Amino acid sequence: MAAREQWGTRAGFIMAAVGSAIGLGNIWRFPATAFENGGGAFFVPYLFALLTAGIPLLIMEFTMGHKYRSAAPRTYSKMNKNVEWIGWWAVAVAFVISTYYPVIIAWSLSYTVFSFNLSWGADTEAFLFNDYLQLADPGQFGGMTIGVLIPLILVWAIALGILFKGVQRGIELANRIFIPTLVVIFLIICIRAVTLPGAAEGLQAFFEPDFGALTQGGVWVAAYGQIFFSLSIAFAIMITYSSYLPKKSDITNNAFITGFSNSSFELLAGIGVFSALGFMAQQLDVGVEEVVAGGVGLAFVVFPQIISEFPALSGLFGVLFFLSLALAGLSSLISISETYIKGLQEKFGWTRGKAVGIGGGAAALCSLIFATRGGLNFLDAADYFINQFGVALLGLVEVVLIAWVLRKLPEFQQHANAISDIRLGGWWKVCLGVITPIVLGYMMIDLFLQNILKQFDTENGNYAGYTDGFIFASGWAVALAALAAGIIMSLIRWKGLSK
Numbered sequence: 416m417a418a419r420e421q422w423g424t425r426a427g428f429i430m431a432a433v434g435s436a437i438g439l440g441n442i443w444r445f446p447a448t449a450f451e452n453g454g455g456a457f458f459v460p461y462l463f464a465l466l467t468a469g470i471p472l473l474i475m476e477f478t479m480g481h482k483y484r485s486a487a488p489r490t491y492s493k494m495n496k497n498v499e500w501i502g503w504w505a506v507a508v509a510f511v512i513s514t515y516y517p518v519i520i521a522w523s524l525s526y527t528v529f530s531f532n533l534s535w536g537a538d539t540e541a542f543l544f545n546d547y548l549q550l551a552d553p554g555q556f557g558g559m560t561i562g563v564l565i566p567l568i569l570v571w572a573i574a575l576g577i578l579f580k581g582v583q584r585g586i587e588l589a590n591r592i593f594i595p596t597l598v599v600i601f602l603i604i605c606i607r608a609v610t611l612p613g614a615a616e617g618l619q620a621f622f623e624p625d626f627g628a629l630t631q632g633g634v635w636v637a638a639y640g641q642i643f644f645s646l647s648i649a650f651a652i653m654i655t656y657s658s659y660l661p662k663k664s665d666i667t668n669n670a671f672i673t674g675f676s677n678s679s680f681e682l683l684a685g686i687g688v689f690s691a692l693g694f695m696a697q698q699l700d701v702g703v704e705e706v707v708a709g710g711v712g713l714a715f716v717v718f719p720q721i722i723s724e725f726p727a728l729s730g731l732f733g734v735l736f737f738l739s740l741a742l743a744g745l746s747s748l749i750s751i752s753e754t755y756i757k758g759l760q761e762k763f764g765w766t767r768g769k770a771v772g773i774g775g776g777a778a779a780l781c782s783l784i785f786a787t788r789g790g791l792n793f794l795d796a797a798d799y800f801i802n803q804f805g806v807a808l809l810g811l812v813e814v815v816l817i818a819w820v821l822r823k824l825p826e827f828q829q830h831a832n833a834i835s836d837i838r839l840g841g842w843w844k845v846c847l848g849v850i851t852p853i854v855l856g857y858m859m860i861d862l863f864l865q866n867i868l869k870q871f872d873t874e875n876g877n878y879a880g881y882t883d884g885f886i887f888a889s890g891w892a893v894a895l896a897a898l899a900a901g902i903i904m905s906l907i908r909w910k911g912l913s914k
């Protein structure tokens with residue numbers, strides 16, 4: 416058996432981990448989530464979630480990867496062979512994310528091209544939904560959208576090409592190029608954005624605290640959801656990446672660097688986005704809250720509008736913005752796919768090439784669903800359900816299992832302390848063993864109740880107003896399928912490395 420692949424340098428590992436963390440979540444998810452959840456007051460639950468759950472979990476996953484030197488399924492099975500299914504469940508959740516995530520990167524590539532002559536015109540909403548996505552009704556496929564399909568193929572070709580090259584010559588090298596480029600581009604965007612007329616009003620809307628929001632459970636749920644998704648924790652990624660760390664590596668310090676870099680970028684994105692929104696609001700002579708929109712709407716409806724209004728060099732600004740979205744997304748997509756590529760390699764003894772071909776090929780094939788005319792609706796439902804009942808639920812299962820069932824925290828603490836600059840104290844165990852399970856446990860009960868009760872609530876209805884049938888087929892079924900796939904994979908015999 417060939418020696419395990421390893422990162423070439425410490426900086427290479429950090430770039431890759433930061434590259435995974437910084438993604439679409441930072442640029443189009445964070446600013447809108449913060450604004451919807453109390454603006455400046457969101458920082459309180461956000462920082463609380465970062466410090467008590469995000470960074471402690473990141474340290475834990477880095478320790479697991481480093482200690483067991485395996486992708487998630489084998490890591491879990493080495494802890495206890497009865498829990499291998501949790502590792503596969505995490506991998507299956509990553510697989511689902513990797514089927515819709517590249518579609519958003521594909522849109523970004525298209526919009527990079529559209530930026531050259533601002534081809535979205537005056538009505539950017541109609542352009543996105545009617546001209547570009549040609550959106551069909553929820554539940555309908557309505558045939559492929561060629562405009563999405565072509566960049567999607569390109570995204571997969573780049574990602575799988577890099578993954579095929581392996582850890583050092585593929586993932587590490589790509590991130591060493593992507594991440595510094597991304598930071599430079601994004602700084603240019605932010606500097607331009609904060610110097611636009613109206614930027615101050617935008618920033619005020621972003622930072623103005625609404626402390627009443629702190630008493631709402633939903634704000635805390637949003638903060639935890641954002642931290643988990645954004646730090647790529649709880650779904651196999653960071654375990655896989657840290658399994659390539661050389662024996663002599665720092666764990667705790669690397670986790671702090673990764674966590675703080677990600678949050679700094681998130682803050683930067685918030686500043687850039689809200690400055691631009693302030694500018695837009697001033698142009699239209701309305702309040703900032705009237706131009707803000709969540710998710711897809713923010714990046715692909717509001718931003719094109721802002722870009723068109725730019726005093727000068729609109730096209731260039733558009734190219735930079737959408738290119739940064741694509742770059743941030745690509746380095747994250749690579750990390751999501753590496754979870755199943757390495758998992759399959761270890762389980763079946765496949766070469767990297769075979770695992771990239773089969774695993775990556777399967778994900779690419781499934782992603783075609785989201786390139787159909789009904790794609791956006793499927794994407795929206797899958798994203799919501801897999802994040803709540805995949806990522807957040809897995810986070811809870813993971814901490815409860817490790818802290819209380821297997822009681823591994825003292826052993827992990829020793830392992831990390833033996834090789835790290837920063838020593839972990841009792842606070843780390845309190846965060847993972849007490850605070851995180853309580854907050855996440857409460858959140859999950861509330862979420863289940865809300866989503867189940869919604870099926871009977873004729874007034875407020877389902878998530879985003881979708882029908883029961885659609886929510887079941889595109890939401891619940893996807894989240895359940897990931898769990899089922901995890902269990903089935905764990906029942907198959909190991910043909911590669913021993914478990």
Ligand code: LEU
Nearest residue numbers: 436438439440644645747
């Ligand atoms: N952390 C990434 C982001 O913020 C997402 C993850 C699924 C790789 O976009």
